[in-house]
Amino acid sequence: MSGMNRRRITSKELAKLAGVSSATISRAFSPDSRIGSATRDRILAVAREHGYQPNAIARSLNNQRSRLVALVVNAIGNPCEAEEQQLLVHRLQARQLLPIILCCADHSDRLQLMRLASTYQVDHVVVFSDMVSMQDAVDIFHTTKPIIVSFEPLENENVSSIRIDGSAAADEIIDKIARDGKKRFAYLSGTNSSWIDKLRRKWFADALAKRGFSFAAQAFGDYSYDSGFKEAVLLLHRDKVDAIICGNDVMAIGARDAARRVLGKNTPDDIAIVGQDGIAMAAWDCNDLTTLSLDHVAFIDAVVELIERHDAEIEGPHSITLTCTARWGSTA
Amino acid sequence: MSGMNRRRITSKELAKLAGVSSATISRAFSPDSRIGSATRDRILAVAREHGYQPNAIARSLNNQRSRLVALVVNAIGNPCEAEEQQLLVHRLQARQLLPIILCCADHSDRLQLMRLASTYQVDHVVVFSDMVSMQDAVDIFHTTKPIIVSFEPLENENVSSIRIDGSAAADEIIDKIARDGKKRFAYLSGTNSSWIDKLRRKWFADALAKRGFSFAAQAFGDYSYDSGFKEAVLLLHRDKVDAIICGNDVMAIGARDAARRVLGKNTPDDIAIVGQDGIAMAAWDCNDLTTLSLDHVAFIDAVVELIERHDAEIEGPHSITLTCTARWGSTA
DNA sequence: ATCGCTTGTGTAAACGTGTACACAAACATT
DNA sequence: AATGTTTGTGTACACGTTTACACAAGCGAT
Secondary structure, X not given: OOOOOOOOOOHHHHHHHHOOOHHHHHHHHOXXXXXXXXXXXXXXXXXXHHOXXXXXXXXXXXXXXXXXXXXXXXXXXXXXXXXXXXXXXXXXXXXXXXXXXXXXXXXXXXXXXXHHHXXXXXXXEEEOOOOOOHHHHHHHHHHHOOOEEOOOXXXXXXXOEEEEEXXXXXXXXXXXXXXXXXXXXXXXXXXXXXXXXXXHHHHHHHHHHHOOOOEEEEEEOOOOHHHHHHHHHHHHHXXXXXXXXXOOHHHHHHHHHHXXXXXXXXXXXXXXXXXXXXXHHHXXXXXXXXXXXXXXXXXXXXXXXXXXXXXXXXXXOOEEEEEXXXXXXXOO | OOOOOOOOXXXXXXXXXXXXXXXXXXXXXXXXXXXXXXXXHHHHHHHHHHOOOOOHHHHXXXXXXXXXXXXXXXXXXXXXXXXXXXXXXXXXXXXXXEEEEEEOOOOOOHHHHHHHHHOOOOOEEEEOOOOOOHHHHHHHHHHHOOOEEOOOOOOOOOOOEEEEEOHHHHHHHHHXXXXXXXXXXXXXXXXXXXXXXXXXXXXXXXXXXHOOOOEEEEEEOOOOHHHHHHHHHHHHHHOOOOEEEEOOHHHHHHHHHHHHHHHOOOOOOOOEEEEEEOOHHHHOOOOOOXXXXXXXXXXHHHHHHHHHHHHOOOOOOOEEEEEOEEEOOOOO
16 A cells, blocks of 8 residues: 555645645644644644655755755775765764765766756765865855865865864874884875875875985875785885885785785884774774874764854854874884 | 855846846757757857856756665675775766765664655665665655665565575585585674575575585674674684684674684684675785675666666566676685 | 734745747748 | 748746745733
């Protein structure tokens, strides 16, 4: 019986069935509106009986509020972002907001993808990806004045951003490695031109400079295990480095495997390897990575906080700064 | 200058600016509709100048077609599903369909979440999660007659399903392990009552039965590394098993680590460990897992195929069957 | 009994599109 | 020149809600 009704019933039809006007139907579904409690109960009963649910598309059109949130990410599977994505989706759902995923990694035209999402009148935009420029995002989503959360500290009245400071933790980590006697440092980037990558590299470069060192080599991967493995082989063999700072944890695991399998070198004695992100996998027994980690919960708390401020129509750009901490493992 | 316009312009306003009626605006944006090419060009120029884009919400309301797809998943980060999710999102985006993620794992009321999504008039529903019952999904989404893709072969005119057959591959794997002299087998489930878990266990149970064996022990985890680690310790220590078939690859990695670190046993000599899914991480050098794997690309091809059939309004339920293969690593 | 105030409901107009229908103009056919 | 067909455009309504406004009924105070 329940699965057999074909068409979705509308508020007008339900009104006829309940002997009221369609306005009253709407009121029955709006928490605080003037309606007799007897009427409301009767309407809700009839609605349940006929499987009526207000049409969110029509409501959005009328309200000028879609309750949709665009999540711009690099990729879904990528462990670096996945934990944050998961947390955020959970928090959004708890607030009755629905996330639309925009996946940049393998989409040919990222701008077109964002334009498509913008036609759906999303209420908020959260940019996790470092593959899109903030300026592009602002240009595309400016009309609805959504919030745009990002690492990149673009100053704009439409943009709220989260800033990350890992300089202190990077300093701690470099200190330990230098004291262990390592001399030739390499930085293995995840991309060759992203804002976040430059920032992270700078933390470590500054920490090195403070001690009279600088990077002896630099390589570029793509945040993947394979690229970490491949580039590490080159760095160790060609450049003879004895410490590799990686752009993320996954590449660090690849680099560690390369050192062990291809070169026969072990951490932390022969070589030091450092990751970044602090993903759960880094703490697995088989990895036990030393990594510059960010508290994911705090990060998502900050994102939600910014979204709430935007919902409450507090004006102006906002920014929250978070500091990273070192997670100590057996690789450095 | 581009970021300064506040309000989104409507088709009527653009009509005034271009000296036409709003109907003509609509026609300019509909690929094949009767409109003079000169008019169209002029309209598109004016539209670009003023940053006009048709409002997808209004269009959806009028069209009775939202181009939204609900993706019901367990979790986002979970590597078991992540690769498929990533592929599917990519394919959907290429077809100008926007995915809405429904994340079941930590949401208290999954049915309410699905009801929320259903009010957005999604065109299709893809269920990856084994945490929701198909019958519930059908009851909630029946009104719009969307496609529901799932492992669970529920017979219903609204449901299309993908069936998975891993019996042959399971047989191959058990054959190898038994020939290696292993005698006491354990099955480590990911959940204690999901349809897919029962199916997978049956493949291996049948292969064992064929050779006169049966599972000497059974344990229940939650698809996580930690649960794999913890349950494996118990299985090895208490139940003295020498082969563990795991519900997914992540638990298998946890089990392998437990064997090595806690019990000092190595694969494949002391103990055999088998995963399931065939995620990319299983092939990493540090894991090199033997696993019953599914071709992710073929799987998503099948999903997209079913969605296309539904779009083309071909009637009736559809089903596609895929067979798994064994990936041989050094753990069994 | 009159006046205010509250409560509950209906009417009608938005919200921004797509499209059936009508119609004029241009053009091809006899 | 009359007729039929194609092309391009405008008018008006539908899609399913929400909400400002109007209004009637109920109620307490004078």
